[in-house]
Each structure stands twice: as C-alpha cells, then as structure tokens.
Amino acid sequence: MSGSVVEKARQVRSGTLSARLLVEQAFENMASSSEINAFISYDRDKALADARRIDRLVASGGNAGRLAGVPLAIKDNIDVEGFWTTAGTPGIDYMASKSAPIVSRLTSEGAIVIGKTNMHELAFGVTSNNAAFGAVRNPADLTRIPGGSSGGTAAAIASGIVLGGLGTDTAGSVRVPAALTGVAGFRPSTALINMRGIVPSVPTFDVAGPMATNVGDVAYLNSIMTHQPMPAPRDLRGVRLGLVKDYMLNLSPHVSRAVSDAFARIEQAGVTFVEVDISPISSASFEVGFSVGFYEMKSAMTAYLSQAQPNTTLQDMVAKIASKDVKDSYVNSVLGDGAPSETTYREAIARIDEIRRNYLRLFEDHNLDALIFPTAPLEAPPIEGSDEALFLNGEYVPILQVFMRNVAATGVYGAPGISVPLKALEGDHLPVGLELDGRPEADLDLLGIALGVEAALVSA
Numbered sequence: 001m002s003g004s005v006v007e008k009a010r011q012v013r014s015g016t017l018s019a020r021l022l023v024e025q026a027f028e029n030m031a032s033s034s035e036i037n038a039f040i041s042y043d044r045d046k047a048l049a050d051a052r053r054i055d056r057l058v059a060s061g062g063n064a065g066r067l068a069g070v071p072l073a074i075k076d077n078i079d080v081e082g083f084w085t086t087a088g089t090p091g092i093d094y095m096a097s098k099s100a101p102i103v104s105r106l107t108s109e110g111a112i113v114i115g116k117t118n119m120h121e122l123a124f125g126v127t128s129n130n131a132a133f134g135a136v137r138n139p140a141d142l143t144r145i146p147g148g149s150s151g152g153t154a155a156a157i158a159s160g161i162v163l164g165g166l167g168t169d170t171a172g173s174v175r176v177p178a179a180l181t182g183v184a185g186f187r188p189s190t191a192l193i194n195m196r197g198i199v200p201s202v203p204t205f206d207v208a209g210p211m212a213t214n215v216g217d218v219a220y221l222n223s224i225m226t227h228q229p230m231p232a233p234r235d236l237r238g239v240r241l242g243l244v245k246d247y248m249l250n251l252s253p254h255v256s257r258a259v260s261d262a263f264a265r266i267e268q269a270g271v272t273f274v275e276v277d278i279s280p281i282s283s284a285s286f287e288v289g290f291s292v293g294f295y296e297m298k299s300a301m302t303a304y305l306s307q308a309q310p311n312t313t314l315q316d317m318v319a320k321i322a323s324k325d326v327k328d329s330y331v332n333s334v335l336g337d338g339a340p341s342e343t344t345y346r347e348a349i350a351r352i353d354e355i356r357r358n359y360l361r362l363f364e365d366h367n368l369d370a371l372i373f374p375t376a377p378l379e380a381p382p383i384e385g386s387d388e389a390l391f392l393n394g395e396y397v398p399i400l401q402v403f404m405r406n407v408a409a410t411g412v413y414g415a416p417g418i419s420v421p422l423k424a425l426e427g428d429h430l431p432v433g434l435e436l437d438g439r440p441e442a443d444l445d446l447l448g449i450a451l452g453v454e455a456a457l458v459s460a
Contacts, residue, residue: 001025005070005164005217009110012069015058019051019069019112026071026114029161036137038156040076041084042115047071050112065110066224073156073165074103076116077123078208079197085308087199088119088149089326090132091317094309100197102166102208102225109224114162117152121323122330123168123201124297125149126176126403127386132322135383138181140430144380147177147403153211154181158431164212164221170201171289172375172407174209175419179375179433182421184454185211186218189441190414192226199308200300202293204349205411215420215454219447231444233451237270239369241436241449242362246279247373247406250393258422258432259374262457266372269456274366278409281358285409288355291340291348294333325387352412356440359413363439370449375419375433376403407435416443418450423457 001022011017027044054069074080077087079096080103086092099107107113118136120128128136128151136151138144139159146155150167154177157165167174169187178185186209193207200206210221223230243263251259267273302314318335321327332338340348362368381390381399389398410417419433436453438446 001160006220009068009070013064019054022069023047023051033159036155036159037134038152039115040118040133047112047114068110070111071114071162072111073117073153073162074113075150075153075167077199080113083116088121088130091320101194119152120149121326123149124326138380143382145383147180149173151177157183164217167211168208170205171404171411175375175407176403178419180380182431184215184218186418189416189443200304202296203300204292215450231448234448236452240272241372242276242368243273244278244371244373245275252378254379255374255432262422262434266456282409284355285412288348288351289412291344295340295345297334371437373435375435379430410437414440416446
C-alpha cells in the first residue's frame with residue numbers, strides 16, 4: 001500500500017476510493033508478506049464489515065471521520081474491542097471487551113483496525129525475536145530484526161500492509177523499530193497519553209505512540225489521539241538543535257555515513273547545530289530507570305492481571321514466558337534476588353524531578369529548540385544470534401545496551417521523541433533513523449521541527 005494516511009482518508013471521504021478496497025488491499029498485502037510475521041491476530045470479516053459501514057456512510061453524505069476507512073495495525077499489548085490481547089506472551093490471553101481510549105479515538109474517526117501486531121514478548125526487548133509467536137522479520141532484509149519491542153507494527157508499515165499503526169514506548173520501543181525499518185515513530189510526552197487498556201511495562205515511563213511512513217501522518221494520528229491541533233512545519237532558519245556528542249560515539253560506518261549526510265542537508269536548510277554533553281543527565285537516568293523499571297514490572301503487572309485476567313498470577317504468567325531473554329529478566333531482576341527493594345524504588349522515583357529539571361536546564365542554557373542524534377548506533381543486525389549480544393565495530397556488546405543507549409533516557413525525562421527515516425545512500429539498503437527529542441509536553445513544537453527536518457531531507 002502506497003500513499004499516506006491523510007491522502008487515503010481524504011479519498012475515502014470524497015468517494016473516489018472505497019474503504020472496502022483499502023481493507024482488501026491490506027489483507028492481500030498481509031498474505032503476500034506473511035514471511036514478515038507482523039501479526040499475531042487479525043479479523044478480515046470484521047474489518048470488511050467496518051469498511052462497508054464507512055462506504056455506506058460516505059454514500060449517504062455522512063461524516064466518515066478524519067481517518068475514514070484507513071486500515072491500522074495495533075500492537076498486541078493494546079486492547080482493541082473484539083480482539084484477543086496477548087502482549088506477545090502465552091500467559092496473557094483475554095478478549096478485550098472494549099478498546100483502549102487511544103484506539104477508540106482513532107476508530108471514532110473512521111479508522112479500521114485490521115489486526116494486532118507481533119512484538120517482543122511483554123514489550124521487554126529490542127529485537128522482536130518472540131519465541132512464542134515467532135520472530136518478526138525486517139522488510140528491508142528478511143534475515144534481520146525489525147527492532148523492538150513494537151517490531152510488528154513497524155514491519156507492517158514498512159512492508160506496505162498498512163500505512164500507520166500504534167506501538168508503545170518505555171525505553172525506545174517505538175523509535176528503535178521505526179529507525180531499523182525506515183518508518184517514522186513518535187513517542188509522545190508521557191503525560192499526554194491515556195494509558196488505560198494497555199498492558200503495562202513500567203507505568204512511570206510507558207507511553208503509546210503512532211507510527212507511519214512519514215512524519216506528517218504520525219503528526220496527524222497524534223493530533224487525533226491527543227485532541228491537539230496539527231502542527232505547522234517549522235521553517236528551519238534559526239532553529240537551534242543540540243547535537244548530542246555522547247550519542248555520536250561508536251556508530252557503525254553505515255549509520256555514521258547516513259547521519260553525516262542528513263546533518264549536512266539540515267544545516268543547508270538553516271539549522272544551527274550546538275554540541276551538547278548530556279552524559280551526566282543520561283547516566284543518572286539509566287541509574288533511575290532500571291530501579292524503577294524492574295520494581296514496576298512486578299507491581300504494575302500484578303495489579304493489571306488482577307483486573308484483566310484475575311485467574312492468572314504474576315508467577316503463573318512468568319512461568320509461561322517463552323523467550324529466554326525475557327524470562328531471565330523476570331526471574332532474576334523482577335522476582336528474584338536482583339529485584340530492587342521498595343526503598344531503592346522510592347529513592348529512584350525521588351530523583352526523577354531533578355533529572356527532568358536538569359534536562360530542561362540544558363535546553364535553556366544552550367537556547368535549544370530540540371536535541372538531535374542517531375536513533376540507533378547500528379543498523380538492523382541479523383536475527384540469528386542477536387538475542388543477547390552483537391558485534392559493533394569489532395566489539396561484542398549486549399544488544400540492550402546498544403539499542404537503548406541513545407533513546408532510553410527520553411522516557412525518564414517524560415519527553416517527546418521522534419525517529420525520522422533517512423533516505424538510503426547509494427549502495428546502502430538498510431534503514432537508518434534520525435532522532436529529535438523535545439521538551440516535555442512541547443510535542444507540537446517538536447513535531448513542527450520534525451516536519452521541517454523531513455522536508456529538508458526530502459528536498460535536498
């Protein structure tokens with residue numbers, strides 16, 4: 001499926017394109033791209049029934065909505081009425097009686113959910129190598145990972161099955177797969193998204209975000225999810241972007257070439273780059289993040305299961321985890337001797353306000369509009385052998401460390417971040433993403449800059 005969410009919805013509303021045709025095309029693309037393994041479940045009959053309803057509404061002159069007839073893919077830790085929710089793990093399996101509020105906002109504007117996407121089990125990982133439902137494959141190279149944990153949604157968009165969808169992001173789970181598959185992925189400010197009806201990971205940092213082929217569609221979906229206006233593209237002349245020098249270290253040659261080319265194009269559009277050192281803030285964020293994360297993975301999931309699936313205990317769920325990397329983390333760091341105490345957790349929570357103040361002070365001290373850096377220091381590695389570690393510039397490094405390095409702290413800041421896809425350079429076929437991070441709750445400002453950056457990259 002080619003084109004944009006905005007364009008397809010406009011065509012359906014005008015009657016020049018039928019919603020039924022869009023849905024049929026999505027399922028045809030799903031069948032022809034089945035090797036990607038992007039979906040855990042789908043419902044063709046329900047989607048076609050929704051499409052026929054939209055087409056009847058258009059024919060009668062009714063308001064079919066801002067997303068009229070547009071097929072979307074939803075990560076399988078987000079409730080969608082009439083679909084099973086699994087969070088990619090055998091121990092969670094319930095039929096959602098109602099949709100999460102963010103999904104309801106999209107479907108109330110005419111969007112059609114065609115299915116629930118595969119993911120890293122329990123959203124805890126960066127590969128989407130799921131031992132329960134099978135590994136998701138990167139459409140750019142089927143032997144490679146799409147990133148995680150929202151790998152299924154990213155792959156469904158990158159392969160053209162759909163033009164948009166939803167993921168969740170605790171420590172990079174929307175932005176990393178967006179970068180590795182060549183789509184746009186937005187992590188909104190944590191405070192702006194209603195997270196009811198979503199299986200929790202770490203509620204202090206969790207947020208759901210839109211993914212699409214381009215920044216404009218991401219901004220459009222976000223405006224509907226948050227009831228905010230569409231941002232205007234920012235004229236980049238005079239914009240000051242903080243170039244995070246810590247995140248420019250130890251890049252693969254492929255990523256280094258791509259971002260250097262992008263920086264040159266953006267600079268030509270009038271941006272001023274200001275080199276900044278964020279290491280004291282990001283280091284403190286990682287210290288806090290793991291203590292908060294492992295504690296809340298226990299407390300939040302226990303509470304969630306008691307409501308959504310009351311006959312399942314946390315121990316029952318953990319016993320059924322299929323992916324070794326995820327099970328080891330739960331057994332050792334969530335339930336085991338390595339789990340943080342309540343005192344450690346409360347001390348970590350108490351540090352977050354200071355970290356966020358220091359993050360804002362960085363913007364003020366350098367008069368910055370946003371930060372800019374590569375979303376990931378490495379392009380998508382092969383699926384085989386990538387569960388725990390990989391080679392980066394000749395060094396064998398834990399995979400979580402590689403792909404969380406540049407993006408995880410954004411969640412601690414509560415800030416918005418977006419991965420913008422870069423054009424492939426001659427001889428390169430693996431996608432690369434460029435990240436922009438903004439001030440907490442200044443999402444429209446960040447999206448406006450991202451629209452300007454995307455335009456500069458496309459036109460240059």
